[in-house]
Amino acid sequence: MKTNLTTRKFEIPAAKLCFPAKYPDADKIKYGRTLVIAGSKNIYGAAFFAAKSALMSGAGMVRVITHKNNRLPLTRDIPEAMFSFYGPLVHKKALINSLKWADTVVAGPGLSTGRAAHRLLELTLKHIRRDTILVFDADALNILSRSERLLNLLTGLTRTYFCKCVITPHKGELGRLKKALKIVDFGDDEASLHIYNTYKIYVVRKGGPTLTFGEEVFENTTGNEGMATAGSGDVLSGILGGILYRTRKSPLSLGAAFSVFLHGMCGDMAASDMNSISVNATDIMKRIPDALSFIENYGETP
Numbered sequence: 584m585k586t587n588l589t590t591r592k593f594e595i596p597a598a599k600l601c602f603p604a605k606y607p608d609a610d611k612i613k614y615g616r617t618l619v620i621a622g623s624k625n626i627y628g629a630a631f632f633a634a635k636s637a638l639m640s641g642a643g644m645v646r647v648i649t650h651k652n653n654r655l656p657l658t659r660d661i662p663e664a665m666f667s668f669y670g671p672l673v674h675k676k677a678l679i680n681s682l683k684w685a686d687t688v689v690a691g692p693g694l695s696t697g698r699a700a701h702r703l704l705e706l707t708l709k710h711i712r713r714d715t716i717l718v719f720d721a722d723a724l725n726i727l728s729r730s731e732r733l734l735n736l737l738t739g740l741t742r743t744y745f746c747k748c749v750i751t752p753h754k755g756e757l758g759r760l761k762k763a764l765k766i767v768d769f770g771d772d773e774a775s776l777h778i779y780n781t782y783k784i785y786v787v788r789k790g791g792p793t794l795t796f797g798e799e800v801f802e803n804t805t806g807n808e809g810m811a812t813a814g815s816g817d818v819l820s821g822i823l824g825g826i827l828y829r830t831r832k833s834p835l836s837l838g839a840a841f842s843v844f845l846h847g848m849c850g851d852m853a854a855s856d857m858n859s860i861s862v863n864a865t866d867i868m869k870r871i872p873d874a875l876s877f878i879e880n881y882g883e884t885p
Contacts, residue, residue, distance in 0.1 A: 588772050590794065593801040593840045598878045601837045603641050603829035614643030615828030618685035619821070620703055621692040622649035627656050629693025629721070629817045632864055634664050636821025637689065639871040640845070641829050646681055648703070673702045679710045687716045689824040691723025692817040701726055701733075708736040716827045716835070717748040720820040724752055728759035738782045749785040749823060749839050750778075751816065757788060776800065785839055787823075789816065793843050797836025805847025807862075809854045814864025819846045822871070848874040 591597075606613060617637045622630030630649045637645050638661070647657060651668040658666060667677045682688065690707060694700045704726050711717065719727070719737075727734045740746050752760060754771065761767050761774050769777060775786040775796040786796040791808070795801040823842045830838035849870035853862045 588776065588800060590800045590802040592804050593795070593844050594804050595878065595881050597801075597837070598841055598844050599881060601830050601833040601841050602879055603826060603875075604832070609643075611643035614641060615686045615825075616644045616646070616684055617642040617687045617689060617824040617828070618681050619645060619647045619692075619824065620649075620688065620690040620707065621647070621694055621817070621820075622653050622657075623693055623695035623697075623700065624650045624652050626693035626695070627653045628814055628864075630657060631660055632814050632817035632868060633689055633692045633821040633824065635661055636818045636868050636871065637824035638663055638821075639868065640822045640825025640842075640875075642687070642825040645824075646684065648678060648681060650699075669699060669703075671699070673699055673706065675706060678703065678706050682707060682710045682715075683712055685712070685715060686828045687718065687824050689718040689720070689820050691720040691726075692820050694722040694726075696722050696725050696729070701730070705733060705736075708733060708740065711740065711746055713745055715746045716831070717746055718751070718820055718823045718827070719748060720751045720816060721756070724750060724756045724760060728756070728763045731763065734763055738784070741783045744783070747783075747785070747835055749787060749827070749835070751787040751789060751820060751823070753789045753816070757786075785835055787819075787839055787843055789819075793847070795836055795840040795843055797839065798834045799836055801836065801840035801843075803840070803843045803847055805844050806850050807847075807854050807859050809859030809862035810847070810850040810867065812863050815846075815850070815867055818849075818864050818868045819843065821868075822846050845871070845874050845878070848877065852877075 646665040852870040853866035
């Protein structure tokens, strides 16, 4: 299926308009509570990048649910966060309490697709609090693609406006979702538009350039080939987790497009300091403060 796609380039003026709100009288709750469900028995880095990036992007509080094997490195490397750990069995009560607490949930980075991961996603969809913002990435998308029941749970929530959801598929993940949704004859952009129009799920279709599908379709104008590196998508998921609650007075597609723009600018700043071939996820994440400052101060007289 082909359709004419009207896109709007997302550039600095748009980024400044929806820059995350600041309040002189704010406390950490006002800036949002982000729950990160990420990492697995043999994967630590994805949980680290998502949680740390959420904090660096403005989340007031971050809680991480991950496998018990990640306890030592995460508590050492992100002392600002709170944690719940699981082993062979998921602690249902701890997860439900965390879902009641959270304003934004980031699920999927490094999660794996095993029984525990499936259970975590199922409980999330069954017990999510009304008006929570969901960010589903990586293995969360792979689980949804394999489970018609969980996919129907998600679309039931979004179509009734119980909650909002942003998915961040790359080409392979989108292909699997297209198959699950029985729209394999759609091109990737047309499929992304269909997913939003039909299910009210916002789509960040990662690629060159990344497009954000929602109330409008935004074409990102930052980023470079050096960002095609392990962990880069986990950083983007964390940025979405930190930004979306703070930009909630704008249409969600704007907040998502801002997050993509910020992520790309971090990559551009990293590449400007080294050959883009050498850019890695840590380099991208470390530029979040500089990129935020650049956007906020752009065009102002010194």
